[in-house]
Amino acid sequence: MTDEIIVVGAGGHAKVCIEILHEMGETVAYCVGDANASDQCVGVPVLKGDENLVDLHARGYRRVFVAIGSNRLRNRLAAYATELGFTLTNAVHPKAIISQTVKFGEGVAVMAGAVINAESVIDSLAIVNTGATIDHDCDIGRAVHIAPQCALAGNVTIGAFSILGVGAKVIPEKTIGEQVTVGAGGVVINDISASQTVVGVPARRLEK
Ligand code: JB2
Numbered sequence: 314m315t316d317e318i319i320v321v322g323a324g325g326h327a328k329v330c331i332e333i334l335h336e337m338g339e340t341v342a343y344c345v346g347d348a349n350a351s352d353q354c355v356g357v358p359v360l361k362g363d364e365n366l367v368d369l370h371a372r373g374y375r376r377v378f379v380a381i382g383s384n385r386l387r388n389r390l391a392a393y394a395t396e397l398g399f400t401l402t403n404a405v406h407p408k409a410i411i412s413q414t415v416k417f418g419e420g421v422a423v424m425a426g427a428v429i430n431a432e433s434v435i436d437s438l439a440i441v442n443t444g445a446t447i448d449h450d451c452d453i454g455r456a457v458h459i460a461p462q463c464a465l466a467g468n469v470t471i472g473a474f475s476i477l478g479v480g481a482k483v484i485p486e487k488t489i490g491e492q493v494t495v496g497a498g499g500v501v502i503n504d505i506s507a508s509q510t511v512v513g514v515p516a517r518r519l520e521k
Contacts, residue, residue, distance in 0.1 A: 314373045317342040321390050322380040323350040323359040330380035331355050333404040376402045384456040384474045
């Protein structure tokens with residue numbers, strides 16, 4: 314058995330997450346990408362094809378971090394890895410500022426410069442990207458992506474699989490449903506129901 318970590322994914326998001334894991338003092342043994350992946354990712358060798366996870370488990374690896382930007386694919390590959398018997402580790406940059414009362418699920422990524430304040434909950438497989446700020450009592454759902462420089466005020470709820478684009482903002486006490494997309498720079502001042510795409514200032518539904 315080994316403590317070394319397997320990173321699933323070998324693209325841009327994996328680069329950032331591997332460097333976070335290194336900052337945390339962890340060792341990343343391999344990445345697992347798809348057939349088109351590069352041979353290495355920031356110096357970590359890349360195995361191509363998810364079937365490699367079976368072999369890695371047999372070789373005594375138990376810890377996985379799924380570093381894939383797509384919320385749905387991240388969730389699917391995390392489910393596959395846990396079915397195989399892996400545990401999902403967190404990647405939290407030491408230079409993120411996080412209240413001791415924050416609760417994390419599994420497989421969460423928090424990038425450098427992020428701030429997460431008192432009694433917020435960050436559910437499994439969420440990404441709190443570079444420089445994003447999440448104020449007190451927020452509830453960030455499963456496999457949500459809060460992109461770089463987003464700002465969430467207090468008591469904001471974000472439903473599972475939603476994505477807030479770069480620099481989006483949410484005023485206090487608003488609830489965003491599941492599978493919502495907020496376009497980059499959008500400012501949410503109303504509750505948003507599930508499965509909508511909203512853009513602009515203030516953020517409004519994008520008509521199809
Ligand atoms: O089925 C798969 C699979 N499909 C794609 N299994 C495995 N194991 N890996 C898969 N991949 C891998 O996802 C590809 O081999 C590739 O390494 C990676 C996609 O890389 P890309 O750079 O296109 O995206 P990303 O998910 O790493 O990063 C996106 O999301 C981040 C949050 C980008 O938009 C980044 O700019 C963004 N910061």
